[in-house]
Amino acid sequence: MTLGVEHRVEKLADRPVGFIPAGAIPFVSLIPLREIIAECLGRQKKTKGVEAIYEKMIAERGELQILMEMPVEDVAKISDGRIAEAIARMRAGRVYRKPGFDGEYGVISVFSPEEKDAMKQGNMF
Secondary structure: OOOOHHHHHHHHOOOOOOOOOOOOOOOOOOOOHHHHHHHHHOOOOOOHHHHHHHHHHHHHOOHHHHHHOOOHHHHHHHOOHHHHHHHHHHHHOOOEEEOOEOOEOOEEEOOOHHHHHHHHOOOOO
C-alpha cells in the first residue's frame, strides 16, 4: 500500500479537519477578470480584445470591486451580459472544475462546454 500526502497531513495535524480559528477571515474563491472576459469571448486572455474590455471595466472600478461587490446589473452596463452572468456564477460558486493531474494544471471555467459552443454559434445571451 502506498501512503499519500493526506495520510502524512493527518498524522502531523494538531487540530481536527475543518477547524476554523476564532476571528478568521472567510475564504473567497475568485477567477481573475481577464480570464472571465477571455472565456466569454472565446479568446486567449492576452489578446487585444480582452485587454480593451478589461481596461474599460477597471476604469470604472477596481478589479476586486467588480468581481466581489459591484451589482451584476452594473457589470452588464460596463461590459455585456455574458461577462455579467459569468461574474454572477462565480460569486455563487457555480463553476466547472477540471482537476489537474501528473504535472497538468487544473482548469476552472464558468460555462460548460455546451454553453461555450452555444456562445460561439450566437445562441446564448
